[in-house]
Amino acid sequence: MTNTFIELLNSKDVLLADGATGTNLFNMGLQSGDSPEFWNVDEPNKIKALYQGSVDAGSDLFLTNTFGGTSARLKLHNAQDRVFEFNKAGAELGREVADKSGRKIAVAGSVGPTGEIMQPVGDLSHALAVEMFHEQAEGLKAGGVDVLWLETISAPEEFRAAAEAFALADMPWCGTMSFDTAGRTMMGVTSSALAELVEEIANKPLAFGANCGTGASDILRTVLGFAAQGTERAVISKGNAGIPKYVDGHIHYDGTPALMAEYAVMARDSGAKIIGGCCGTLPDHLRAMREALDTRPRGDKPALEQIVETLGPFSSDSDGTGDYVAPVRERRGRRKT
Secondary structure (H helix, E strand, O other), X not given: OOOHHHHHHHHOOOEEOOOOOHHHHHHOOOXXXXXXXXXXHHOHHHHHHHHHHHHHHOOOEEEOOOOOOOHHHHHHHOOHHHHHHHHHHHHHHHHHHHHOOOOOOEEEEEEOOOOOOEOOOOOEOXXXXXXXXXXXXXXXXXXXXXXXXXXEEOOHHHHHHHHHXXXXXXXXXXXXXXXXXXXXXXXOOOHHHHHHHHHHOOOOOOEEEEEEOOOHHHXXXXXXXXXHOOOOOEEEEEEOOOOEEEEOOEEEEOOOHHHHHHXXXXXXXXXXXXXXXXXXXXXXXXXHHHHHHHHOOOOOOOOHHXXXXXXXXOOOOEOOOOOOEOOOOOOOOOOOO
């Protein structure tokens, strides 16, 4: 099977993904508490502008505005019966933007967590989770995405359920977890455990990795953890644009385009094949990342001390595995943000 995403993955040394969805939509007027997926139908021009911002900045792929597109998430807005509609619409808008770009751009169908806790800890059964993810996947497939993109997952049980659902939809996929709790996901998964998980499941992803989390430094430490497992599968790194701070009544991420350019190069040298941004990442950040990836030669894997010196301290003194303690210190001559 070949499609634009697979062709790009096989032909390019590194792929630049997109940036933030929420941050950019809030800048366009989305209100806190609103469901972004409604805009796929109610504000299509704004969603196309979101996608176009990534394309114009040089991204090779972008994610659809469907992160909260499961029935579990849409139920919070009394829209659980509009799963197929919202996901298909978000994908169709993406397909329109990509197809008019004049170059190969992959459209990735974003699939976020259900927001519920799976059994045996919680109440969500495996069968129901598969059903939810399958319903969303079919909408994204109908809208024309090249690949399904599971992101910000914490529990291995949910990862497995999504993989099974994507097999039912007969779609290639990628999957990332968020390592935001001292080098682990909220449910305790380590980088090494995810690297093992993707090889254990029957429907393996084309690529796997990390997104969101607690900052550029931390996600690079996680990427190094993937690489240490000797994986031959493509690794994804989509880190936040710095650290969130509350400024004048709004959340502001302190990562500059220059810092994200450094992050992109170090992510590549750490072993990532697909590199993008998450919360706080704007088109200006992506432009700087694109330029850095295109103009700076590949280097050796960065040492932990080098990551700290360049991008700032880690949020914790452990990478989550217990194998070593990483340096946590303020860097000297820190770049102004």
